[in-house]
Amino acid sequence: MRSVIVLLGLVGMQSLAVQSKTAFGHGMRKEFMLAEGFTNLNHGSFGSTPRKVIDQQRVYTEQMEAYPDLWFRGEYFKYVEKVRSDLAKYVGADSADIVLIENASTGVNSIFRSLKLTSADAVLVTSIAYSMVPNTLRRPPLCSWQPMPRLRPVRQPQSK
Numbered sequence: 001m002r003s004v005i006v007l008l009g010l011v012g013m014q015s016l017a018v019q020s021k022t023a024f025g026h027g028m029r030k031e032f033m034l035a036e037g038f039t040n041l042n043h044g045s046f047g048s049t050p051r052k053v054i055d056q057q058r059v060y061t062e063q064m065e066a067y068p069d070l071w072f073r074g075e076y077f078k079y080v081e082k083v084r085s086d087l088a089k090y091v092g093a094d095s096a097d098i099v100l101i102e103n104a105s106t107g108v109n110s111i112f113r114s115l116k117l118t119s120a121d122a123v124l125v126t127s128i129a130y131s132m133v134p135n136t137l138r139r140p141p142l143c144s145w146q147p148m149p150r151l152r153p154v155r156q157p158q159s160k
Contacts, residue, residue, distance in 0.1 A: 105132050112136050127155045 032048045034040060040048060049057075060079070064071040080100060088095035101107045117123070125134050 104130075105136075108133055109136050 031050045031052070033051060033054070034048050063075060067075075081095070083100065084095045084098040087093075087098050091098075101110065123137055125137070
């Protein structure tokens with residue numbers, strides 16, 4: 001069985017078919033709402049949302065506010081299924097295997113908590129891993145009878 005994990009947010013993702021024609025790099029800056037002269041160096045915790053995503057988010061919010069019952073009982077789920085279908089095609093998976101999550105931390109927690117690890121197991125984590133990953137593994141198990149796996153840090157070689 002092939003497992004594909006895609007960590008993406010749902011809000012504002014109308015379709016993968018709508019892609020920017022701008023190449024990555026300095027030209028991409030106009031796609032975001034960053035203040036003039038501001039250089040964002042934090043790539044791990046908080047990021048800026050592309051203008052197209054914010055515009056589409058507004059459309060969804062207006063639809064939701066106009067007909068809340070219809071939105072939450074039907075329209076919302078149609079959009080979720082469309083995104084799952086588009087993502088499945090994009091990554092070569094079955095849409096039933098695509099799960100949408102709020103953020104990477106939720107995804108990693110869900111995956112780790114679903115594994116049946118024992119004290120005989122070892123989890124290798126690189127020294128440059130996002131701190132939430134080893135912290136999640138160090139947290140007490142959900143059940144008192146579930147033993148903790150061993151955490152084995154792996155040093156990343158330094159680039160020259």
